[in-house]
Amino acid sequence: xxxxxxxxxxxxxxxxxxLVLVLRHDLASQRIVSAGATLALLAVAxxxxxxxxxxxxxxxxxxxxxxxxxxxxVLDRLAATMVLLTALLAVAxxxxxxxxxxxRGRHFHPLFQFQLMGLNGAFLTxxxxxxxxxxxxxxxxxxxxxxxxxxxxRLRSGFHYVAINLVGSTLFLFAVGLIYAVTGTLNxxxxxxxxxxxxxxxxxxxxxxxxxxxxxxxxxxALVPLQWWLPSAYAAAPGPVAALFMMMTKVGAxxxxxxYTVVFGADAGPVADIAxxxxxxxxxxxxxxxxxxxxxxxxLLGLVCFSIVWSMGSLLLALGLFDAxxxxxxxxxLLHSTLSGAALFLLADLVAAQRGRLADRLxxxxxxxxxxxxxxxFFVAAIAMTGMPPLSGFLGKLLILDASWRGPLAVxxxxxxxxxxxLVIVGFAxxxxxxxxxxxxRPPQPVDPAxxxxxxxxxxxxxxxxxxxxxxxxxxxxRELAATAQQTLDINxxxxxxxxxxxxxxxxxxx
Amino acid sequence: xxxxxxxxxxxxxxxxxxxxxxxxxxPVIIGTTFLSYAVNLFLFAMGRLAIDKAPIIxxxxxxxxxxxxxxxVLTAIVISFGMTxxxxxxxxxxxxxxxxxxxxxxxxxxxxxxxxxxRR
Numbered sequence: 001x002x003x004x005x006x007x008x009x010x011x012x013x014x015x016x017x018x019l020v021l022v023l024r025h026d027l028a029s030q031r032i033v034s035a036g037a038t039l040a041l042l043a044v045a046x047x048x049x050x051x052x053x054x055x056x057x058x059x060x061x062x063x064x065x066x067x068x069x070x071x072x073x074v075l076d077r078l079a080a081t082m083v084l085l086t087a088l089l090a091v092a093x094x095x096x097x098x099x100x101x102x103x104r105g106r107h108f109h110p111l112f113q114f115q116l117m118g119l120n121g122a123f124l125t126x127x128x129x130x131x132x133x134x135x136x137x138x139x140x141x142x143x144x145x146x147x148x149x150x151x152x153x154r155l156r157s158g159f160h161y162v163a164i165n166l167v168g169s170t171l172f173l174f175a176v177g178l179i180y181a182v183t184g185t186l187n188x189x190x191x192x193x194x195x196x197x198x199x200x201x202x203x204x205x206x207x208x209x210x211x212x213x214x215x216x217x218x219x220x221x222a223l224v225p226l227q228w229w230l231p232s233a234y235a236a237a238p239g240p241v242a243a244l245f246m247m248m249t250k251v252g253a254x255x256x257x258x259x260y261t262v263v264f265g266a267d268a269g270p271v272a273d274i275a276x277x278x279x280x281x282x283x284x285x286x287x288x289x290x291x292x293x294x295x296x297x298x299x300l301l302g303l304v305c306f307s308i309v310w311s312m313g314s315l316l317l318a319l320g321l322f323d324a325x326x327x328x329x330x331x332x333x334l335l336h337s338t339l340s341g342a343a344l345f346l347l348a349d350l351v352a353a354q355r356g357r358l359a360d361r362l363x364x365x366x367x368x369x370x371x372x373x374x375x376x377x378f379f380v381a382a383i384a385m386t387g388m389p390p391l392s393g394f395l396g397k398l399l400i401l402d403a404s405w406r407g408p409l410a411v412x413x414x415x416x417x418x419x420x421x422x423l424v425i426v427g428f429a430x431x432x433x434x435x436x437x438x439x440x441x442r443p444p445q446p447v448d449p450a451x452x453x454x455x456x457x458x459x460x461x462x463x464x465x466x467x468x469x470x471x472x473x474x475x476x477x478x479r480e481l482a483a484t485a486q487q488t489l490d491i492n493x494x495x496x497x498x499x500x501x502x503x504x505x506x507x508x509x510x511x
Numbered sequence: 512x513x514x515x516x517x518x519x520x521x522x523x524x525x526x527x528x529x530x531x532x533x534x535x536x537x538p539v540i541i542g543t544t545f546l547s548y549a550v551n552l553f554l555f556a557m558g559r560l561a562i563d564k565a566p567i568i569x570x571x572x573x574x575x576x577x578x579x580x581x582x583x584v585l586t587a588i589v590i591s592f593g594m595t596x597x598x599x600x601x602x603x604x605x606x607x608x609x610x611x612x613x614x615x616x617x618x619x620x621x622x623x624x625x626x627x628x629x630r631r
Binding site (some may be wrong): 129133140143147150151152155156158159162163166167169170171174176177178181184199308397 | 527531536539546547550551553554557577579580581586587590591593596597598601602604605608609614616630
């Protein structure tokens with residue numbers, strides 16, 4: 001049992017505490033420690049991915065307390081992929097923030113590290129209540145980050161964001177309480193065994209708990225009708241924070257995959273496949289609403305936010321199939337949409353900073369200082385996000401179309417996914433031409449010492465380069481992800497890794 | 512006792528939801544507090560309602576209460592306490608910076624500035 005499994009949680013936690021207690025007033029050293037911790041996290045995540053790639057899931061029992069009683073972390077391919085993606089995104093976002101965002105308010109770096117701790121914990125935990133705890137850590141850090149830099153708009157959107165997430169947390173606890181009431185456990189592997197043997201009278205309570213939990217995850221994943229908080233919150237957040245938040249919606253998607261395969265999966269007896277009838281229709285509605293939002297947005301950030309909602313729709317369309325091809329297509333799209341969405345948020349931040357008072361409103365403005373460079377980056381990012389060849393969005397969408405062809409709503413899925421893609425392309429084309437071509441006939445506003453944009457541009461180019469690599473190495477990556485999907489659906493292996501006794505109990509006991 | 516506890520949780524949730532839907536910041540904060548009270552009571556009840564049962568293994572006792580919901584409630588209380596403090600500070604800062612404690616989205620209504628000016 002490798003102790004490194006807990007490192008993605010402990011490392012940011014220690015770094016954050018050190019930053020806030022020792023280096024409170026020293027931004028230069030904060031930057032060094034924070035960058036060091038994030039790079040170390042990337043190294044650990046890479047190592048964990050390598051070690052997860054060969055064979056069965058590994059579990060880590062905190063304090064060596066046995067599984068259903070103690071707290072358990074589980075590292076399998078899926079969790080390792082998510083942790084690695086988080087670390088990669090964190091490095092990119094941190095470099096971008098070092099170029100100036102982190103001194104516009106206090107405590108950016110500690111909050112950033114706490115956010116990473118919450119994200120990694122949510123991916124690694126094998127226990128529903130700890131999932132709640134890590135959700136809270138992640139959210140509390142995100143409340144601080146979304147307000148970073150201050151301002152009236154941020155405060156108002158921040159209040160909405162906090163309030164809606166407080167209600168979400170309450171729902172999470174209600175769901176956890178219901179599930180605990182009838183099963184007597186919250187360990188996911190243990191739950192997988194217990195739900196098959198639920199007393200007939202308790203089925204209704206368990207179903208209510210399972211669906212309430214789906215509601216909470218759908219809120220995090222911004223599925224229609226629970227998407228309305230995302231555009232205002234992410235548009236108000238500072239650019240790098242919004243880019244990091246790309247991972248937060250993915251936590252919702254990840255939790256849906258994890259809980260509704262392991263606990264309420266295909267062989268969960270009375271509650272088998274309880275999420276399946278809901279996720280795909282909700283994803284289709286999300287696609288439609290996201291595309292309409294992209295067309296209707298009067299600002300660039302609003303457009304990017306709605307394109308994120310739209311991409312969450314495509315993602316959950318694939319994940320909602322809950323089969324191997326759907327999962328692997330969804331995971332490929334998840335990698336793609338995280339990277340390209342983050343690139344778009346950073347780019348929107350950069351463009352808005354150069355347009356002075358107009359910021360990100362989609363109206364003709366005086367020319368930018370670096371029109372060709374930014375327009376080129378926007379062009380590539382838009383191609384990636386809307387899913388046109390040759391970047392990874394196109395391949396991701398092909399994989400999703402292929403996976404959903406065998407699903408129950410094949411024709412509807414194809415129609416809506418392709419139709420909304422067209423709308424999103426139109427929306428991005430319109431936004432790009434307004435931003436970069438329709439230049440107002442006024443001299444550019446003099447901006448006192450123009451900050452260098454070399455570092456931010458390098459980060460955005462790096463993220464876009466990563467999506468290009470995703471499509472160049474699509475073959476090996478999809479093979480890896482197919483293995484990941486297989487392993488995720490192999491619930492027996494998961495349960496065996498956490499608690500061998502539970503497996504014997506569930507499979508041999510008379511039903 | 513079941514009816515009493517169940518309707519108590521129900522009323523708390525109802526009050527909380529009603530207040531959370533308000534358009535002013537202060538009722539929203541009180542509403543989230545009510546919701547967290549409701550969920551704490553609910554978690555307690557999930558360990559089954561019982562009186563005078565031992566939570567820790569003792570000799571000669573066969574009938575135990577479930578101690579886990581209490582641990583869950585404790586965690587939930589700590590988190591909701593911290594969140595309430597945060598949301599109060601947030602609402603206060605919002606009031607000081609924007610001069611209003613309304614929480615609606617979008618542009619303020621045409622008549623809003625006048626009303627707030629008189630209130631201040």
